[in-house]
Amino acid sequence: MRFPAGFPVSLLGLAAQVPLQSPSNTTDIMTSKPDYSFKEGVNVFSPKDLVGLARPGTGSANDAGDLVLVAVSKYSLEEKKNQKSIFIAPVESAVQPLDVPLTNGGEAFWLDSRTIAHAVAEGAGKDKVITLYTLSVKFEADAVLTTNFRYSEESAVLVFSDYVHADGNLTAVKENDEAWENRGDTAFVYDNTYERHWDTWIGPKTPSLFSVKLSKDINNKWILGTELAQWNHSAARMTSISRRRTSCTRLRIQVAVSLAHEAKYLRRATHAPVFSAQGDKVAWLELDRDGVESDRAKIVIYDLAKDIRYTLTQQWDRSPEAVAFSRDGKAIYITAGDIARIKIFVLPVPPTPSSSTTDPALPPEYLTPLALTSSGAASGVQPLSKGRLLFTRSSLTSPNDVFVLRGLETLNLHSAVSRETFKGKLDRLTRFSDDALEGKSLDAGEDFWFEEGRAEEVAGIDDHSRRPRECLEDQWSTRWNPNVMAQQGYVVIAINPTGSTTFGQELTDAIAEDWGGNPFVDLQKGWKYILQEYPEIDPDRAVAAGASYGGYAINWIQGHPEYDFGFKALVCHDGAFSAAYHGYSTDELFFFNHEWGGRPWEPKAREVIKKFDPINFVENWSTPMLVVHGSKDYRLPETDGIGAFHALQQLGVPSRLVIFPDENHWVLNHGNSLKWHYEVFRWFDKFVGKDD
Ligand SMILES: *[C@@H]1O[C@H](CO)[C@@H](O)[C@H](O)[C@H]1NC(C)=O
Ligand SMILES: *[C@@H]1O[C@H](CO)[C@@H](O)[C@H](O)[C@H]1NC(C)=O
Numbered sequence: 001m002r003f004p005a006g007f008p009v010s011l012l013g014l015a016a017q018v019p020l021q022s023p024s025n026t027t028d029i030m031t032s033k034p035d036y037s038f039k040e041g042v043n044v045f046s047p048k049d050l051v052g053l054a055r056p057g058t059g060s061a062n063d064a065g066d067l068v069l070v071a072v073s074k075y076s077l078e079e080k081k082n083q084k085s086i087f088i089a090p091v092e093s094a095v096q097p098l099d100v101p102l103t104n105g106g107e108a109f110w111l112d113s114r115t116i117a118h119a120v121a122e123g124a125g126k127d128k129v130i131t132l133y134t135l136s137v138k139f140e141a142d143a144v145l146t147t148n149f150r151y152s153e154e155s156a157v158l159v160f161s162d163y164v165h166a167d168g169n170l171t172a173v174k175e176n177d178e179a180w181e182n183r184g185d186t187a188f189v190y191d192n193t194y195e196r197h198w199d200t201w202i203g204p205k206t207p208s209l210f211s212v213k214l215s216k217d218i219n220n221k222w223i224l225g226t227e228l229a230q231w232n233h234s235a236a237r238m239t240s241i242s243r244r245r246t247s248c249t250r251l252r253i254q255v256a257v258s259l260a261h262e263a264k265y266l267r268r269a270t271h272a273p274v275f276s277a278q279g280d281k282v283a284w285l286e287l288d289r290d291g292v293e294s295d296r297a298k299i300v301i302y303d304l305a306k307d308i309r310y311t312l313t314q315q316w317d318r319s320p321e322a323v324a325f326s327r328d329g330k331a332i333y334i335t336a337g338d339i340a341r342i343k344i345f346v347l348p349v350p351p352t353p354s355s356s357t358t359d360p361a362l363p364p365e366y367l368t369p370l371a372l373t374s375s376g377a378a379s380g381v382q383p384l385s386k387g388r389l390l391f392t393r394s395s396l397t398s399p400n401d402v403f404v405l406r407g408l409e410t411l412n413l414h415s416a417v418s419r420e421t422f423k424g425k426l427d428r429l430t431r432f433s434d435d436a437l438e439g440k441s442l443d444a445g446e447d448f449w450f451e452e453g454r455a456e457e458v459a460g461i462d463d464h465s466r467r468p469r470e471c472l473e474d475q476w477s478t479r480w481n482p483n484v485m486a487q488q489g490y491v492v493i494a495i496n497p498t499g500s501t502t503f504g505q506e507l508t509d510a511i512a513e514d515w516g517g518n519p520f521v522d523l524q525k526g527w528k529y530i531l532q533e534y535p536e537i538d539p540d541r542a543v544a545a546g547a548s549y550g551g552y553a554i555n556w557i558q559g560h561p562e563y564d565f566g567f568k569a570l571v572c573h574d575g576a577f578s579a580a581y582h583g584y585s586t587d588e589l590f591f592f593n594h595e596w597g598g599r600p601w602e603p604k605a606r607e608v609i610k611k612f613d614p615i616n617f618v619e620n621w622s623t624p625m626l627v628v629h630g631s632k633d634y635r636l637p638e639t640d641g642i643g644a645f646h647a648l649q650q651l652g653v654p655s656r657l658v659i660f661p662d663e664n665h666w667v668l669n670h671g672n673s674l675k676w677h678y679e680v681f682r683w684f685d686k687f688v689g690k691d692d
């Protein structure tokens with residue numbers, strides 16, 4: 001389930017435990033074992049398995065399109081250490097892939113088709129040094145890949161961003177940092193809002209783009225230039241770009257900078273610019289409405305030669321997340337959420353209109369993108385030569401793996417028959433989690449719908465000892481993972497109510513000024529439907545949990561016993577407790593102002609707050625509740641969690657407070673993630689875990 005971007009981890013999982021059909025004494029987590037025990041075993045996917053599972057990033061192919069690079073990190077529970085490595089796999093042959101451990105972490109990217117650059121940051125603060133290494137890959141058709149690290153220096157143009165002080169001088173950062181640290185106090189002082197963001201107080205430094213020459217010398221050795229160039233943001237304006245096409249890299253940076261610049265001044269969110277390989281067009285994503293993060297993104301194409309820009313997906317009721325031109329520049333690939341999946345779509349690029357327009361009159365073939373994938377959550381789409389498309393995909397049953405879709409050269413987007421009958425050949429290039437997940441019987445889930453067009457999703461595990469159901473978007477999660485919950489013995493149900501994304505903009509928008517309204521009509525209907533359709537669920541042993549907006553939902557359910565969900569225990573993670581106070585304290589004020597009908601003192605917002613603020617209903621709170629909060633959550637400050645806990649304690653309602661002093665809106669640290677699972681399952685088990 002996905003909510004508007006301002007509250008990115010909004011999630012409401014409604015769970016009900018079913019009695020285990022053959023409870024064995026060793027797996028009974030309730031009765032005998034106190035804290036810190038999970039149901040574990042060779043066929044159980046436990047929280048420990050989740051935390052220790054390798055976390056692959058997104059695959060990236062080299063220019064030749066024959067090798068793919070993936071960064072992977074894996075946490076060791078024994079050593080309490082995160083190990084990073086890069087994984088190099090062939091796209092076409094069956095050669096054994098290569099796993100290169102990166103002892104000091106860092107980021108890796110292709111320099112050319114046989115060279116990977118690897119940037120490692122060592123030290124911290126003013127002592128931070130970034131060293132660039134190159135890794136050359138030797139690759140013979142049927143030989144094992146070998147590599148060697150070489151100390152490097154480099155060229156062509158390498159672009160990077162770094163934080164600099166007001167003087168913009170990268171060389172002076174160290175001395176400026178020292179001066180700042182030795183200022184004799186620890187205060188931050190502000191004259192304007194936006195003093196902090198997510199989990200960071202805004203300090204004296206701002207990010208800036210730099211470039212440095214990077215090239216091979218006559219001995220084929222990479223040489224890094226000594227002169228740093230800085231990009232002047234205010235000089236790089238969109239209008240001047242078409243006439244200053246010096247080099248492709250320079251152009252790309254100028255467009256990126258100028259888009260960021262425009263976004264700042266026009267307050268119109270533009271992001272993810274990409275170029276056609278021919279260098280004649282740029283495409284990016286743009287939101288129409290100021291201050292509405294969950295607005296539908298539209299694709300804008302800018303024809304550099306003609307100096308004309310037009311909107312491509314004005315009439316498509318989905319919100320693209322990323323775009324990429326095909327190699328010949330004639331089509332555009334789109335990654336977008338669609339009914340709780342993130343799919344890859346393709347559209348032909350229309351002829352450039354005669355003048356700039358946000359709603360060009362286009363023939364039908366340019367209006368409806370064709371879906372190339374149907375399940376899971378795709379990312380990192382990269383067109384390769386010979387009609388191949390590289391992408392990364394995860395699902396409810398698997399973390400990321402890299403795939404290649406072949407045969408796209410046979411697809412004629414201008415022919416309805418070709419569009420309807422096209423079947424590419426899909427190959428999976430990596431199997432990062434196969435071994436670790438073997439025998440764990442993760443469940444792919446099951447969709448269910450109730451009422452007209454409201455979409456929800458449930459996943460069911462149909463082994464004989466337990467029959468949990470679960471939901472969410474069809475995407476792997478390292479935090480709220482339905483399979484982990486299911487395998488502790490619960491049926492997991494996740495409903496996508498009003499406010500959810502991927503079902504069209506109307507449903508996404510409809511939550512504004514209605515946080516405690518229609519979403520709960522949906523949840524009540526969904527819950528009723530579930531209890532009717534799945535009689536094996538015991539409604540007397542149901543519990544619920546939610547984070548962010550989902551945490552608001554938990555606080556809201558607390559104050560509304562008339563909804564009659566009958567939950568025996570609740571978990572509220574980083575949830576809004578006092579909406580009015582949130583309107584003053586949150587880092588992104590515009591988000592509140594949009595969602596609650598204005599600034600918290602304005603008449604309309606006052607009305608909405610009166611109706612939908614959880615603190616107005618505290619007197620009737622009675623359900624046992626676990627409150628979890630990260631102290632570095634500046635979206636929803638920890639006082640929301642502490643306030644809810646204090647209310648529960650004074651009302652005499654069983655309650656527990658878990659504070660993570662170093663976590664933000666999420667729980668990112670591996671050890672903390674494990675603790676989170678311990679506390680959540682312990683809480684549920686305390687109230688619904690006993691077999692009666
Ligand atoms: C489970 O515990 C009960 C009661 O303590 C006992 O009678 C039974 O033999 C145990 N079963 C197993 C499989 O250990
Ligand atoms: C940047 O800082 C360095 C180190 O303090 C100094 O030598 C150099 O002159 C500065 N450059 C500019 C353009 O001010």
Ligand SMILES: *[C@@H]1O[C@H](CO)[C@@H](O)[C@H](O)[C@H]1NC(C)=O
Pocket residue numbers: 232233234235
């Ligand atoms: C950046 O460009 C603007 C506009 O062209 C100019 O006014 C300004 O002086 C430039 N700044 C620097 C540091 O070159």
Ligand SMILES: *[C@@H]1O[C@H](CO)[C@@H](O)[C@H](O)[C@H]1NC(C)=O
Pocket residue numbers: 559616617618619620
């Ligand atoms: C609390 O519950 C009582 C009894 O049902 C009801 O009369 C009252 O309106 C409730 N208070 C709030 C704030 O909803």
